[in-house]
Amino acid sequence: MIYSIIFGVGVALFGFVLQTSIAGINRKVVARVQKRYGPRWYQEFLDIFKLLSKRSVTHGWIFDFGIIMALGGIIGTAMFMPITQDLIAFANYDNFFIFVYLIAVGSLGMAMSASGSGNPLASIGVMRALTTMLAYEVPFMIVVLTIIKITGTSSVTGIVQFQQLAGNNWFIIALPLGGIVGVMALMGMVGKKPFETYVAPAEIASGPMVEYGGKQLGMLFIMHEITVFIEVSLFVHLFLGGADNILIFIVKYFAVYTTINIISSVYARFKIDQVVMFFYKWPLIMAVTQAFVAIYLGWVI
Amino acid sequence: MASIELLIIVTALSGVLAFLLGRLNQVLGSVVTILASMFVFISVAYYGYNDALSNAIVFLPFVTFKVTYLGLFFAIIVTFIFAMVSFFNPLFVEKYKYPAAYSMLYLFSLAGVLGVFFTNNFMALFFFFEFVVWTSLFLIPMGTSKRATSSYYAFSTVGSFALLFAIFMMKEASGTFNIVSGMASVNGTEAAIVTVLLAVAAFAKLGAFPFNVWLPRVLGNSPDAISAVFSGGLEKLGAFVAVLAFVKLAPFGYTIDATGLQVSQYIFAALGALTIIFGTLMAIRQDDAKKLLAYSSMSNGGYILIALTIASTVSVAGGLYHVLGHALASTAAFLAIAAVSRQTGTTKMSELGGMIHKMPITYVVYLIAIISMAGIPPMGGFISKWLIFQAVIDKGLILVAIAVFFGSIGSFLYVFRPLASLFLGQELPRYKDKIKEAPVLMLVPMIILAGLIVYTGVFPNFFLDYINNVLVEAGMNVLVLGKYTITGNNGILNPVLIAMSFGVGVVIALIIFVTMKKSKKVGLMDTYTAGNFIYSQELMHYSLDFYAPLERLYAKYINITKDFYKKLESYVVSFGQFIKYYFFTNKPEITVFWIIVLMLVVLWGDLL
Numbered sequence: 001m002i003y004s005i006i007f008g009v010g011v012a013l014f015g016f017v018l019q020t021s022i023a024g025i026n027r028k029v030v031a032r033v034q035k036r037y038g039p040r041w042y043q044e045f046l047d048i049f050k051l052l053s054k055r056s057v058t059h060g061w062i063f064d065f066g067i068i069m070a071l072g073g074i075i076g077t078a079m080f081m082p083i084t085q086d087l088i089a090f091a092n093y094d095n096f097f098i099f100v101y102l103i104a105v106g107s108l109g110m111a112m113s114a115s116g117s118g119n120p121l122a123s124i125g126v127m128r129a130l131t132t133m134l135a136y137e138v139p140f141m142i143v144v145l146t147i148i149k150i151t152g153t154s155s156v157t158g159i160v161q162f163q164q165l166a167g168n169n170w171f172i173i174a175l176p177l178g179g180i181v182g183v184m185a186l187m188g189m190v191g192k193k194p195f196e197t198y199v200a201p202a203e204i205a206s207g208p209m210v211e212y213g214g215k216q217l218g219m220l221f222i223m224h225e226i227t228v229f230i231e232v233s234l235f236v237h238l239f240l241g242g243a244d245n246i247l248i249f250i251v252k253y254f255a256v257y258t259t260i261n262i263i264s265s266v267y268a269r270f271k272i273d274q275v276v277m278f279f280y281k282w283p284l285i286m287a288v289t290q291a292f293v294a295i296y297l298g299w300v301i
Numbered sequence: 302m303a304s305i306e307l308l309i310i311v312t313a314l315s316g317v318l319a320f321l322l323g324r325l326n327q328v329l330g331s332v333v334t335i336l337a338s339m340f341v342f343i344s345v346a347y348y349g350y351n352d353a354l355s356n357a358i359v360f361l362p363f364v365t366f367k368v369t370y371l372g373l374f375f376a377i378i379v380t381f382i383f384a385m386v387s388f389f390n391p392l393f394v395e396k397y398k399y400p401a402a403y404s405m406l407y408l409f410s411l412a413g414v415l416g417v418f419f420t421n422n423f424m425a426l427f428f429f430f431e432f433v434v435w436t437s438l439f440l441i442p443m444g445t446s447k448r449a450t451s452s453y454y455a456f457s458t459v460g461s462f463a464l465l466f467a468i469f470m471m472k473e474a475s476g477t478f479n480i481v482s483g484m485a486s487v488n489g490t491e492a493a494i495v496t497v498l499l500a501v502a503a504f505a506k507l508g509a510f511p512f513n514v515w516l517p518r519v520l521g522n523s524p525d526a527i528s529a530v531f532s533g534g535l536e537k538l539g540a541f542v543a544v545l546a547f548v549k550l551a552p553f554g555y556t557i558d559a560t561g562l563q564v565s566q567y568i569f570a571a572l573g574a575l576t577i578i579f580g581t582l583m584a585i586r587q588d589d590a591k592k593l594l595a596y597s598s599m600s601n602g603g604y605i606l607i608a609l610t611i612a613s614t615v616s617v618a619g620g621l622y623h624v625l626g627h628a629l630a631s632t633a634a635f636l637a638i639a640a641v642s643r644q645t646g647t648t649k650m651s652e653l654g655g656m657i658h659k660m661p662i663t664y665v666v667y668l669i670a671i672i673s674m675a676g677i678p679p680m681g682g683f684i685s686k687w688l689i690f691q692a693v694i695d696k697g698l699i700l701v702a703i704a705v706f707f708g709s710i711g712s713f714l715y716v717f718r719p720l721a722s723l724f725l726g727q728e729l730p731r732y733k734d735k736i737k738e739a740p741v742l743m744l745v746p747m748i749i750l751a752g753l754i755v756y757t758g759v760f761p762n763f764f765l766d767y768i769n770n771v772l773v774e775a776g777m778n779v780l781v782l783g784k785y786t787i788t789g790n791n792g793i794l795n796p797v798l799i800a801m802s803f804g805v806g807v808v809i810a811l812i813i814f815v816t817m818k819k820s821k822k823v824g825l826m827d828t829y830t831a832g833n834f835i836y837s838q839e840l841m842h843y844s845l846d847f848y849a850p851l852e853r854l855y856a857k858y859i860n861i862t863k864d865f866y867k868k869l870e871s872y873v874v875s876f877g878q879f880i881k882y883y884f885f886t887n888k889p890e891i892t893v894f895w896i897i898v899l900m901l902v903v904l905w906g907d908l909l
Contacts, residue, residue: 005801005802005805008802008805009805009809012806052813052817053817053818054818055818055819055820055821056818056820056821057820057821057822057823057827058820058821058822058823059822059823059824059825059828060657060658060822060825061661062657062664062725064814064820067810067814068807068810068811068814069807069810070810071806071809071810071813072803072804072806072807072808072809072810072811073803073806073807074806075802075805075806075809075810076799076802076803076804076805076806076807077802077806079802079805079806080802090795090798090802092793093793093794093795093798095687095792095793095794096792097687097690097792098678098794098799101676101677101678101683101686102677102678102799102803104675104677104713105672105677105678105803108672108675108677108713108717111717111721112668112720112725115720115721115725115726116657116725116726117825117828118655118725118726118727118728118825118826118828118841118842119828119829119830119841120841120842120843121829121831123721123722123726123843123844123847124843126717126721127721127843127847127848128850130713130714130717131714131848131850131851133710133713134707134710134711134713134714134851137706137710138703138706138707138710141702141706142699142702142703142706145693145694145697145699145702148694148791149694149695149697152791153791153792154691154694154789154791154792155792155793158792205829205831210828210829211828211829214817214818214820215813215814215817215818215820216820218817219810219813219814222813271850272850272851273850273851273853273854276850276851276854277854284703288699288700288703291697291699292699295697295699296697
């Protein structure tokens with residue numbers, strides 16, 4: 001048990017290091033798209049450690065407690081994430097719904113802390129973040145419903161195994177419409193343009209993050225990196241057939257994250273009601289069509 | 302050994318006692334409600350759990366009792382809610398116009414509830430059902446609105462008549478009023494009609510679509526404590542009837558191949574789905590915290606209905622667990638709001654702010670309650686939602702799943718609203734020096750409820766094990782439970798592990814937080830405002846129309862059910878006018894008209 005817990009914390013740490021490095025590399029990639037040079041690849045690490053070491057201000061106990069709950073919830077979620085089929089802390093318990101709902105504890109903690117700062121811009125940011133969540137989550141869950149119904153298991157490693165069996169395709173190929181919805185929902189989840197309405201630095205001053213500095217902001221950065229790790233790895237496992245070894249996992253992970261980053265680098269930002277309208281139009285129609293076709297007609301490529 | 306009959310009689314008598322003492326001293330009367338309802342809860346839970354409740358009848362005429370696992374499950378939950386809420390009575394009783402009658406009616410409705418859950422006679426069931434309606438009916442107008450009462454009565458009547466017709470049909474088929482043989486003896490078209498009638502009763506009592514109009518009115522306008530009782534306790538009578546309608550009676554229609562469900566199941570599940578969507582969308586746009594929680598109750602009722610209509614082992618277990626989880630969470634949330642309402646005098650979120658600084662314990666209770674309501678681990682609401690998701694996915698109900706997921710994510714939105722604008726945000730100056738934490742008597746039940754919410758989320762197997770008895774009684778397979786694990790249709794859940802990993806995460810975060818440099822404390826007004834100078838807390842507090850951009854998208858459609866009932870009302874009124882005009886009038890021309898008709902009829906008879 002103790003070993004599993006330490007292993008789980010190791011997964012969270014691995015996720016943090018991996019995502020922070022890849023985010024650093026991606027800053028260079030996006031800079032090249034925009035004809036800049038961009039910072040060094042380890043710039044993100046420097047930022048986080050500098051922030052953690054600085055003295056900052058607090059707006060009361062809920063401001064601090066929310067941060068601890070946020071980071072705690074996210075680390076707790078990351079502990080369940082499989083990297084490959086063997087590299088997993090708690091085998092058999094990597095239920096898909098844990099990732100969707102335990103991650104919400106983290107988000108709730110952050111939202112609570114942000115609202116506790118008393119800054120209206122933070123509350124507006126939280127409002128937008130929750131609205132965005134309402135938008136992307138439903139089409140995504142319908143696609144996942146299709147996947148769980150086809151594979152007969154909601155364990156993430158079980159879904160990976162199903163895709164790796166001979167004769168089965170990765171779900172991004174087997175369920176092409178669902179795969180597209182998955183990519184769009186992923187962009188909403190990690191808050192990339194055009195769905196980064198809730199951060200919107202030029203409009204509401206980074207939204208929920210507006211009041212933070214020092215160690216609180218540093219911890220939020222760590223939380224954000226691990227959140228992105230959970231979301232992107234979930235995509236890799238659900239749609240790209242997971243990975244046999246850690247190297248393939250990193251390659252797939254890098255490919256997914258870089259792709260959505262490049263897509264987002266050429267987009268502008270949606271308004272928040274446009275985000276909702278967008279997701280409840282084509283992605284939802286595509287997700288439902290895919291579900292009907294796959295479940296009722298049994299047409300899976 | 303404890304006799305159910307005696308429990309009911311003692312409860313009713315202590316109601317009379319509460320009335321008499323309440324006439325002398327209003328607080329004394331409400332203290333009787335605490336003692337009596339705690340006594341009832343402890344007896345029901347203790348003797349019921351040890352199979353020591355007796356069915357013997359000595360005093361009451363026409364009534365027979367039979368303890369079932371199902372009835373006991375509901376009875377323990379609802380008496381517990383009554384017992385917890387009763388702690389609020391002494392502190393609220395001075396606000397009511399008739400405090401002595403309040404205490405009496407409170408205990409009378411508790412007695413009625415016991416009768417509903419334990420009787421095995423349909424006429425007694427109907428009697429107790431009506432007894433609960435009539436006693437709770439007079440509790441509602443002690444709040445802020447009298448109109449809510451008529452709305453409640455109208456919809457309850459629809460439910461009651463449906464129940465009565467169903468009872469008569471079963472009596473016709475079986476010849477007795479016994480519940481078990483009555484339900485066993487109907488089949489074919491009769492069974493279908495009985496199912497629909499019972500479903501109407503269940504929907505009306507749960508406040509599900511299309512009988513949803515009364516719920517927000519009643520819960521929003523009742524006295525604060527009564528709202529909690531309705532949401533956590535009395536509404537669950539609907540779930541009880543729903544179990545009879547959907548689980549004990551076989552579904553009808555033909556089988557839809559793709560889902561393996563009967564048509565009737567699919568239709569009722571679809572209505573449950575509409576309940577969820579309506580409740581969620583309406584809850585998002587409320588400004589009154591109690592109304593918001595009322596719509597959330599409606600939406601959660603939809604989950605219970607969907608779970609029970611699917612009627613598989615996992616779904617029924619999930620539905621029953623949701624009854625428990627939602628009763629605890631929504632009562633805790635309502636009580637927290639009631640505490641705020643008592644200290645500030647309002648439940649409007651746009652008029653409140655920063656309550657956390659003066660009422661931190663109330664805040665924590667509310668936080669735990671909403672985490673459970675939103676279905677986030679490690680609270681009880683997650684377990685039931687997980688089971689319901691499993692069942693919905695297993696059947697491949699795509700359209701129902703949209704509603705289920707929408708309601709689940711939507712609940713994050715609406716439960717966060719009071720958190721952000723009522724408890725958090727700027728501390729408004731008008732409350733700054735006047736407000737104190739709620740009195741200890743109110744904190745005790747809230748803390749007990751919060752503790753239980755966490756317990757149901759971390760160690761659900763104790764309760765699920767009991768639910769398995771209910772499933773066996775209904776002739777279903779049992780839910781597979783390990784020591785700490787739950788096995789669903791397509792996965793295993795280990796709630797203890799989830800709670801533990803969350804704890805480990807929090808410890809790591811705490812270590813990082815503590816080891817780094819200490820922060821300087823600054824005021825709430827000392828914030829970044831993008832160069833604007835804002836001097837007043839009111840202007841810095843974002844609480845009115847919280848989800849305005851989202852609300853705008855569906856603002857056109859919010860009155861659909863209300864308009865429907867308005868139209869129905871106008872038809873009923875015009876029909877009544879028609880009747881009144883032709884039958885109850887003293888206009889000469891109508892009298893002449895009737896005389897002519899009568900003569901024609903007589904002549905016609907003569908001709909034959």
